[in-house]
Amino acid sequence: MYNSNIPSDMEVPSTSKLIKSTVIAAVVAGVLLVTVVMPSEYGIDPTGIGNALGLKRMGEIKVSLAEEAALDAAQDISKTKAVEQIDNASSIPTNTNAMLTQNHEKSFTLSPDEGTEIKLIMVRGAKVNYVWETDGGKANFDVHADSTALNIDYHPYYKGSDTKKEGVLTAAFNGSHGWFWRNRTKAPMTIILKTNGEYTDIKRY
Secondary structure, eight states: TTTTTOOOOOSSSSSSHHHHHHHHHHHHHHHHHHIIIIIHHHHHOOOSSHHHTHHOOOHHHHHHHHHHHHHHHHHHHHHHHHEEEEHHHHGGGGGGGGSSSEEEEEEEEOOOOOOEEEEEEEEOEEEEEEEEESSSEEEEEEEEEETTTTTTEEEEEEEEESEEEEEEEEEESEEEEEEEEOOOOSOOOEEEEEEEEOSSEEEEE
C-alpha cells in the first residue's frame, strides 16, 4: 500500500521525450530572442520581423535614451569639477571690447533621432543674442560649453525641449559655447539658428 502513488513506467516521460521538449523550448526561446527581444530592446533586427511589427523602432529609442542617460550621469559628475575650474580661471584677463560683433544665420535639417551641435568661440563675459526655431515639432536641446585650454569637457547652462527658444548666452569662461539639438520626432526637422554678438567664430560639429 506504500507504493500506490508511484507512477507507472507509462506515466514517466522518456529520456527522448525530455530531450525533444528541451530542444523545442530552446528553439522557441531562440526565435523569440531574434524576432522580439533583440529588436525591441536593442534595435537589432536580423530577420526584419521586428521592423514590420514596429519593435525595432522601440529598441532604437530605448538604446538612444540609455546613451543619453549615461551621458547625463557623466555630465553631472563633471559639473562640480567644471565649476571649480571656472573659479580658478576667473583671474584670466579678458577684453570683450576688443571683439567684433558678428551676425550669422544657420539652417540645417535633422533626420529622426539625428543630433548636431553648433558652438561659438567666446571669451569670458562675452554676450550673444540668439534665437532658434524648428519648422514643426519640438527638438531636444542642451546649451553648454567646453574649453580645451581650461580642461573643461562639459559645462551645462540649461536644457529642455521646445520648438523655439531665444535669449542671451553669456560665456562663463574662454572657450566654445553653444547648442546641441536632437530630433526626437518621426519626421525630418529643419532648425534655423540666428546669432548676434561677441564671438570670433562659429562651428558646426
